[in-house]
Amino acid sequence: MSKTPFSEGITAGRLASAQIAENFGDLHPRLDDHEALVAADRCYFCHDAPCMTACPTDIDIPLFIRQIATGTPEAAARTILSQNILGGMCARVCPTETLCEEVCVREVAEGKPVEIGRLQRFATDTLMDSGVHPFERDAPTGKRVAVVGAGPAGLSAAHRLAMYGHDVTLYDARAKAGGLNEFGIAAYKSVDSFATREVDWLMQIGGITLETGKRLGGGLSLDQLKADFDAVFLGIGLGGVNALGVDGEDKDGIEAAVDFIADLRQSDDLTTLPIGRDVVVIGGGMTAVDAAVQAKLLGALNVSLVYRRGRDRMNASAFEQDLAASKGVRIVTNASPKAVIGNGTVREIEFEYTDDDLNPTGQVIRLQADQVFKAIGQTLEGEGLPALERGKIAVDGTGRSSVDGVWAGGDCATGGDDLTVTAVAEGRDAAEDIHAALSV
Template sequence: MTDAMRLDGIRAGRLGAEDIARNFDDLHPALDRHEATVAADRCYFCHDAPCVTACPTDIDIPLFIRQIATGMPEASAKTIFDQNILGGMCARVCPTETLCEQVCVREVAEGKPVEIGRLQRYATDSLMAEDTHPYTRADATGKTVAVVGAGPAGLSCAHRLAMLGHDVTMFDARTKPGGLNEYGIAAYKTPHDFAQAEVDWLLKIGGITVETGRALGDGLTLQGLRRDFDAVFLGIGLAGVGALGLEGEDLSGTENAVDFIAALRQTDDLTALPVGRHVVVIGGGMTAVDAAVQSRLLGAETVTIAYRRAQDRMPASRWEQDLAATHGVRILSHVQPVALRGDSQLREVELAYVDADMKPSGETLTLRADQLFRAIGQKLETVEGLALSGGKLTVTGAGRTSVDGVWAGGDCALGGEDLTVTAVAEGRDAAMDIHAALTEGRP
């Protein structure tokens, strides 16, 4: 352990550049051609394959794997992209262990599924490396659509609409498009600036204009968009992170996990990114795991995830939990924070043990902490006249909101899991519904 790591407080440079580069290297290295062929040969190409049913975007998984096995990775990628235009990112970040691979026949029979995610990456990377885009636009319809939010749902919706001949303008509050893929996913899952490369590739379809630094409610109104465009799609994600409601929450070192992850993703030199010596993460989802693991990779000495329910009820998959454990992250269940202490800087966190009904047991545990990340969920407050439920937009069918001419999808919309692949499916399906509405059913 270096002297820098022994110092308390939030500091940069706990690890050197070589260690940082190794720690943040690709979590799942790409398969080469031989490895992909061997992996594809394990597939039984099932009729009525359960993996297809488990895929939120309904990719024909046996077909794309057969195409790899027969030496046609570009055709395989086209099979994937027909259903999921962000198939490259989803190959990297999808929780395949709880979706397609969990129900794979070979997983059920042998405990080792076909590596569907890595095969999908092999195929999509092969096609994305080519200069040409695999899709062309249909004849112009003369219709215009505003897509607010350039994350997975918005990008998926925009691409499908552009392919169908509509003119799309995308608005995003940040300085780069990409949304969660650019700002909210662990860096070791998507290294080498893949998120932006994917956006650039997707925009080759044409017919999509991107305006960054444009947030809904900040000079951009839903009323104005409905007036200026024939349809509107909202893929605005979720905003405010819930507060713990504790005294000391304003101490230095207490911040939102999503802000930490976004800063990490936008930092060119990770040795310059400060991290605490003792880190506590409050929450149990994938954001909590991403913040915890990356804290360790930056050189934090101790990292603890504190979750208020039983560990088997954590939103993060078992695979993600095991990933955290292999990186030295401690997971405490049935605990919730009751006190944050320090002078101007956070110094310790007191946790109370709770029972299954969330009632305090009377036992407490105090942890040293100079950095605490909140990863306890996000929600919308209000969105200009739209109906909300539980902090999300209420939708019916393929994303129709309570206001005529306005659709929504992704994390901001009620229903479905908060996953990149789900957002892609919702954006795609909303686009098809918007197309039908704008063309009155004409092809």
């Protein structure tokens, strides 16, 4: 949780509880039965479906949509979950507009794709609501695997390994499991404690023991884990936050966007969460957008999202950028922070305009700010890690690290995009390779 002191302009209760509840309602509400059938009927059920190729977890999208269309959403859910055990959360947070839905034949031909994400949510929610866990654990193998990090990659790996009969001990530094699904995404994308409920549902497979409050260098060492377990999977994410590297960064009122989002996600009453009058978010990714939008939804009067490159270079999708703009967030591009101005507490942020190659133009602007959120990337933290590459754990295509018996996946490892769905795929694939290695 953030411990940054608050300035006079940062206060709680800017909006009434009823307005807060409306602001933080479900971004994409679940389809009802009729809506799901209508949406499924739009699918062409392509034989060589481009949407499958675009899905990092290789879900058979035409099959699960056909199963919804024929009135068997539980079967559709099993199709989804066999490839992506966190299919419920991914249906809520995946940038489907740049993945499966972007290449949908309906999108290409008509500009309106099949609502794959919402159909996926309909199927997985239907199954989870039934209380049924569709997978059974194999006979115990006697093998023990340590999974460090209970985020998307670690949960995916743990479930697949437990399903194969291995005994899994799942460690996490925080007080509860879920990783970014629990602590790092906008509240309006995952309402009603869904992240917690999904973890509880996943754990029904059995064979997984969760130990919280433990991290590498804080109660765990890689050497000891290797000695105590037959294999180790690292899904520790990126715990550090990049610094702005400008004068005045140590002033009060400046904090990491991820801390703000975590505080918000764990709050029982959002009317008690302090927010500034003039908020500036620095960054251009999904975290930056989530922080900016939620600051506005909490009642900040002016919210500016500032990115050093152009809109076309932002990691946040066009949908996310448009969402921010629709909520009243001002997006300023091609501007890099130069200094934080204020007497102990931030009052203004000075930026210099740049070209797309980050060359300074000499033009300077100042934005009034009483609260600043940094969202310019995160860094890997941990002691005794395997060999690194570009600041992440170097792994091969199966997730094997430079240390024998140690695999890694998710944001902490080299590989694909830093997305929940990619982390799930990497955890699953590493678990398959671990199982193969333990079965020799």
